[in-house]
Amino acid sequence: MVEISPVERVQRIEAPRFQLAYKKPARPLVMERLTEGWTARERWSVEYLRDVAGDVEVPLYDSVPSRGRKHQHAPAARMPLARYLDRLEAGENDLRMFFFNILAAVPRLTEDFHYPELGLKLFRKLPVLFMGGRGARVQMHFDIDLADLLLCHFGGRKRVLLFPPEQGGNLYRVPFSFSALFDVNIEQPDYQRFPALRQARGQVAELNHGDVLYVPPGYWHYVIYEELGFSMTLRAFPRQPGNFARMLNNLLVLRTVDGLGRRFVGEPWNRRNERRAVARTHRRLATGEAAAATPGREQG
Numbered sequence: 001m002v003e004i005s006p007v008e009r010v011q012r013i014e015a016p017r018f019q020l021a022y023k024k025p026a027r028p029l030v031m032e033r034l035t036e037g038w039t040a041r042e043r044w045s046v047e048y049l050r051d052v053a054g055d056v057e058v059p060l061y062d063s064v065p066s067r068g069r070k071h072q073h074a075p076a077a078r079m080p081l082a083r084y085l086d087r088l089e090a091g092e093n094d095l096r097m098f099f100f101n102i103l104a105a106v107p108r109l110t111e112d113f114h115y116p117e118l119g120l121k122l123f124r125k126l127p128v129l130f131m132g133g134r135g136a137r138v139q140m141h142f143d144i145d146l147a148d149l150l151l152c153h154f155g156g157r158k159r160v161l162l163f164p165p166e167q168g169g170n171l172y173r174v175p176f177s178f179s180a181l182f183d184v185n186i187e188q189p190d191y192q193r194f195p196a197l198r199q200a201r202g203q204v205a206e207l208n209h210g211d212v213l214y215v216p217p218g219y220w221h222y223v224i225y226e227e228l229g230f231s232m233t234l235r236a237f238p239r240q241p242g243n244f245a246r247m248l249n250n251l252l253v254l255r256t257v258d259g260l261g262r263r264f265v266g267e268p269w270n271r272r273n274e275r276r277a278v279a280r281t282h283r284r285l286a287t288g289e290a291a292a293a294t295p296g297r298e299q300g
Helices: 015-023 039-043 046-053 081-089 107-112 165-170 195-199 241-264 267-287
Strands: 003-006 029-031 057-061 077-080 096-101 128-132 137-141 148-155 158-163 201-207 212-215 220-225 229-236
Touching (some): 015 212, 029 201, 039 148, 046 081, 057 081, 081 128, 128 220, 165 220, 165 267, 195 267, 241 267
Parallel strands (some): 003 201
Antiparallel strands (some): 057 077, 057 096, 128 229, 148 212, 158 220
């Protein structure tokens, strides 16, 4: 694996210290007791979700890269949550729930938590769930909206590998995308094919039931489900002019261009971008340029 150090952990933290020591310098943090007092910490389990939301149909995503003219974020399947949970308990580890808005779909679940007072302007209309089975992986990516994220974890153990934005140049970002090249394996790196990974420096957060991980804006993350589990993400959209402008560029320009390229060009568009991800990274490596690749500052 590439060079990784543990994310700092605390039991609790007050807003002023959080802002000064973690938000301002953009440092990840695991908070172990931030969810104490939430009904979710006591109730949220596979059985509870099956009881309160088993009939709700959910979109599911697999680990196969989108090819041809398929949209990058098109779901691979849809099914009632109860049937999906049954499959996870039976060993399913490819299909994952991604960015599922529980406020819109299951408003009852929003009664089980409250928004932490950490000095973040959390957007209260978009609490979203992510779920996966034991052994599931989530490709290296960063969030398109460059938000401050609070990843509130429930269920079995989960690992999150984190890389700051300035490490993007070592991770083989695909042009017009918000993901690293699919073949890049952070856990078992192939340094012959992808030598820039030797320069990658990241952190790992080990999450247990009830833990909350703070992910600063633009951080790359790769997720490993050690056991069946699910997480709710609360987010605060960027307010700094630079990040706000990059968010708009991501949403309105890069995503649109990629969608049009996939629709009208198809597979040659995908292959071209994959080749350019490798060529650009190796060119920077050969010329000794800085590794930084600020999320959102993408050229065609």
